[in-house]
Amino acid sequence: MAKELGLHSWKEAALGGAIITPGNASELRTGDWRSSRPVVDYEKCIKCGRCYIICPDMVYTLKEDGYYELNYYYCKGCGICSEECPKDAIEMIEEGS
Amino acid sequence: MGKRVGMEVSIAAAEAVALIDVDVVAAYPITPQTHIVEHLSELVANGHLDAEFVPVESEHSAMSVCVGAAAAGARTFTSTSSQGYALMVEICYIASSMRLPIVMAVVNRALSAPISIWNDHSDMMLARDTGWIQTVAENGQEVVDLLIHAYRVAEDHRVLLPVMVNLDGFIVSHVIEPIELPSKEEVQKYLPPYKPLLKLDPKSPVTMGPVGVPEIYTEVKKAQDEAIKNSKKVILEAWEEFAKHFGRVYKPVETYRCEDAEIVILLMGSIAETAMRAIDTMRERGKRVGLARLRLFRPFPVEELVSVLKPVKAVAVIDRALGFNGYTGPLCAEVKTVLFNHALTPYVWNYIAGLGGRDVTVENFVEMVEMLEERAARKEPMGYEIINVRE
Numbered sequence: 001m002a003k004e005l006g007l008h009s010w011k012e013a014a015l016g017g018a019i020i021t022p023g024n025a026s027e028l029r030t031g032d033w034r035s036s037r038p039v040v041d042y043e044k045c046i047k048c049g050r051c052y053i054i055c056p057d058m059v060y061t062l063k064e065d066g067y068y069e070l071n072y073y074y075c076k077g078c079g080i081c082s083e084e085c086p087k088d089a090i091e092m093i094e095e096g097s
Numbered sequence: 098m099g100k101r102v103g104m105e106v107s108i109a110a111a112e113a114v115a116l117i118d119v120d121v122v123a124a125y126p127i128t129p130q131t132h133i134v135e136h137l138s139e140l141v142a143n144g145h146l147d148a149e150f151v152p153v154e155s156e157h158s159a160m161s162v163c164v165g166a167a168a169a170g171a172r173t174f175t176s177t178s179s180q181g182y183a184l185m186v187e188i189c190y191i192a193s194s195m196r197l198p199i200v201m202a203v204v205n206r207a208l209s210a211p212i213s214i215w216n217d218h219s220d221m222m223l224a225r226d227t228g229w230i231q232t233v234a235e236n237g238q239e240v241v242d243l244l245i246h247a248y249r250v251a252e253d254h255r256v257l258l259p260v261m262v263n264l265d266g267f268i269v270s271h272v273i274e275p276i277e278l279p280s281k282e283e284v285q286k287y288l289p290p291y292k293p294l295l296k297l298d299p300k301s302p303v304t305m306g307p308v309g310v311p312e313i314y315t316e317v318k319k320a321q322d323e324a325i326k327n328s329k330k331v332i333l334e335a336w337e338e339f340a341k342h343f344g345r346v347y348k349p350v351e352t353y354r355c356e357d358a359e360i361v362i363l364l365m366g367s368i369a370e371t372a373m374r375a376i377d378t379m380r381e382r383g384k385r386v387g388l389a390r391l392r393l394f395r396p397f398p399v400e401e402l403v404s405v406l407k408p409v410k411a412v413a414v415i416d417r418a419l420g421f422n423g424y425t426g427p428l429c430a431e432v433k434t435v436l437f438n439h440a441l442t443p444y445v446w447n448y449i450a451g452l453g454g455r456d457v458t459v460e461n462f463v464e465m466v467e468m469l470e471e472r473a474a475r476k477e478p479m480g481y482e483i484i485n486v487r488e
Contacts, residue, residue: 007312010319015257015295016196017317019304028312 034077193228215454358387375462
């Protein structure tokens with residue numbers, strides 16, 4: 001999991017909360033309140049990319065081998081990927097279990 | 098230095114804004130602010146002021162235009178009163194939170210209902226927590242001077258906050274007073290051109306006023322709170338510089354005959370002049386009474402108040418607005434917080450006076466001080482009352 005980024009001291013806050021570096025929302029860890037996480041069974045995966053397209057955040061990224069890698073830094077555990085996977089290759093596992 | 102000429106204060110205020118050379122004026126007319134805006138539109142129309150005058154459809158839009166203009170790097174001005182101010186408040190919070198150095202003259206008028214076009218401070222108190230720096234003028238010359246001072250403070254990179262200059266509706270705004278207007282060159286020497294720290298510029302894109310998620314919002318607010326606290330130093334510096342440039346000396350708290358005072362009347366705005374007359378009368382009768390008038394309301398002038406009130410036995414705090422909380426007017430609540438925080442325990446009585454344009458007379462002040470003394474003598478629990486009200 002990526003290191004926590006995007007959290008600064010109030011002394012470093014941009015004037016009036018402005019965004020002076022475009023795209024800095026990606027620095028914020030938004031995946032800290034899920035109750036279950038998606039786990040991919042790559043034996044079943046057919047590299048269709050549906051999870052990548054449908055994920056409302058930025059959890060899935062394409063690797064060189066055509067499979068998709070998960071970044072839990074952003075995952076809120078919504079389960080859409082698991083619901084929509086045509087091969088039932090994504091299972092939602094309860095956090096802490 | 099210019100000549101002293103008789104001039105309506107609203108006209109003088111507009112002339113001052115022209116001397117300040119603002120880039121954008123956006124305003125909607127409302128009594129008793131109207132003359133300021135009317136005169137500014139004339140100055141723009143006849144070419145005396147090279148500015149964009151935006152005749153908007155509401156005060157909400159007036160402040161929104163100011164926010165946009167200031168975000169693009171323009172020096173902006175607006176003015177309003179009462180209901181107009183109430184409609185504007187949503188955007189007032191945004192202006193201060195986005196750290197935009199807008200200056201606004203609020204011509205203080207009572208809030209409805211019942212409808213009143215006359216003066217009190219209920220509009221000013223409505224928005225006391227908007228995060229604007231707030232100054233309060235006593236007379237016309239002070240309005241002009243505080244407006245010039247306001248831009249110097251607002252645009253300082255150590256501050257970058259909007260400033261509101263309050264003046265009493267009609268009692269100050271519509272009165273013809275001797276006013277000394279400086280020349281444009283003199284104003285320019287005191288007030289350098291506005292250089293924004295951040296602005297909307299396609300060559301260097303930024304997003305101003307975005308969402309602040311829970312991980313960020315508190316830090317942005319802390320920075321804003323520190324900014325208004327730290328603005329005090331710049332406000333004082335700017336007044337010191339003002340005295341050097343224009344010869345008039347301003348302080349956060351103005352005092353009158355407080356040196357040996359046992360009782361202090363504490364208030365804001367133009368009724369200070371009546372209070373001074375009353376104090377002279379009471380002094381002749383041997384009463385040790387003084388006046389403390391707040392010129393600076395935000396940030397609250399804590400140190401100055403402590404030094405004025407430390408030796409005092411009793412304080413009459415005059416509010417020009419109700420708090421509707423059942424125990425104090427808004428100004429008195431702030432004063433009591435300062436006293437409590439500094440373990441000072443004078444007897445404090447809070448008078449609500451001059452609501453919706455009712456006159457506050459010399460006799461009223463004399464009576465308020467007498468009642469304060471009686472209450473203090475019989476150790477009546479501290480509280481508030483509306484004066485001059487028919488039973």
